[in-house]
Amino acid sequence: MKNSALITGASGGIGYELAKIHASKGGDLILVARNLEKLNQLKNEIENSFHSNVIVIAKDLSIAAEVDELFQEVNNLGIQIDILINNAGFGDFGFFATADWNKTAEIIDLNIRSLTHVTRLFLPGMIKQGSGRIMNVASTAAFQAGPLMSVYYASKAYVLSFSQALYNEVASHGITVTALCPGPTHTGFKKAAGLNDSMLFKRAKVATALDVANYGYRAMTKGKMIAVHGFTNSVIASAGKFFPRKFVIQMVRKLQEKTKQPI
Numbered sequence: 001m002k003n004s005a006l007i008t009g010a011s012g013g014i015g016y017e018l019a020k021i022h023a024s025k026g027g028d029l030i031l032v033a034r035n036l037e038k039l040n041q042l043k044n045e046i047e048n049s050f051h052s053n054v055i056v057i058a059k060d061l062s063i064a065a066e067v068d069e070l071f072q073e074v075n076n077l078g079i080q081i082d083i084l085i086n087n088a089g090f091g092d093f094g095f096f097a098t099a100d101w102n103k104t105a106e107i108i109d110l111n112i113r114s115l116t117h118v119t120r121l122f123l124p125g126m127i128k129q130g131s132g133r134i135m136n137v138a139s140t141a142a143f144q145a146g147p148l149m150s151v152y153y154a155s156k157a158y159v160l161s162f163s164q165a166l167y168n169e170v171a172s173h174g175i176t177v178t179a180l181c182p183g184p185t186h187t188g189f190k191k192a193a194g195l196n197d198s199m200l201f202k203r204a205k206v207a208t209a210l211d212v213a214n215y216g217y218r219a220m221t222k223g224k225m226i227a228v229h230g231f232t233n234s235v236i237a238s239a240g241k242f243f244p245r246k247f248v249i250q251m252v253r254k255l256q257e258k259t260k261q262p263i
């Protein structure tokens with residue numbers, strides 16, 4: 001494989017667009033998500049349009065054993081990963097006290113544990129070859145606490161913090177780590193998180209997955225440490241520096257709130 005990128009959460013949304021962008025640059029791909037049918041559709045689409053080799057691997061990354069299996073399968077194929085894009089993630093709308101615990105635990109397992117585990121498994125190979133790019137998809141949610149999606153926001157704060165520390169640790173090995181921070185974006189995320197009526201997605205400007213992916217891919221190629229998509233999102237992300245913390249958190253709650261309160 002040449003210039004091989006492993007993308008998690010490639011069956012839809014931002015990951016799907018990132019895969020096509022990488023293929024358009026002539027790179028090969030390993031696409032990971034749970035839905036094998038969608039992954040195969042994307043593989044066919046890419047192979048019909050670009051000169052890329054595509055391998056699909058269906059895994060539920062919220063299950064630790066399946067992360068190990070992913071690494072084993074890539075290793076058995078003898079593939080060295082040049083680009084790792086940790087994109088798979090989801091959220092859940094509602095009060096923490098009444099949230100479905102299994103779903104909450106799955107957010108932590110996918111957004112935090114699996115992202116960290118996948119990175120830990122593939123990073124030594126990049127260090128050995130003396131180069132590599134890692135992109136971790138965080139969110140503008142990473143910059144402040146988020147009532148009504150508390151664990152999701154906290155998980156993205158973890159991704160941002162982890163990515164910055166790693167950026168520093170691996171820079172001397174020729175590896176960069178980019179934390180991509182999108183704001184609200186039209187993908188499957190809104191439905192999966194139960195955010196259909198949320199004010200967040202009623203804002204005038206919700207980004208497209210293609211715009212976010214293009215922006216993120218460019219930032220990763222340049223080796224940027226943090227990439228916040230869009231001017232408004234950059235302003236919102238820095239609100240915590242200028243306003244009292246409790247005020248910012250209350251504003252986030254207002255944005256999170258649906259037309260109907262959760263029960």
Ligand SMILES: NC(=O)c1ccc[n+]([C@@H]2O[C@H](COP(=O)([O-])OP(=O)(O)OC[C@H]3O[C@@H](n4cnc5c(N)ncnc54)[C@H](OP(=O)(O)O)[C@@H]3O)[C@@H](O)[C@H]2O)c1
Nearest residue numbers: 009011012013014033034035061089139184185187188189
């Ligand atoms: N859309 C937004 O407004 C927004 C804003 C900020 C940040 N983000 C972040 O952007 C990233 C991509 O999300 P998206 O917006 O593109 O949403 P999406 O369309 O729902 O895509 C999520 C991807 O993750 C995969 N996935 C979910 N659970 C998985 C699991 N247990 N194991 C493996 N793969 C799994 C899904 O595929 P399968 O269902 O096939 O597994 C899908 O390919 C996420 O980390 C999200 O938090 C999104």
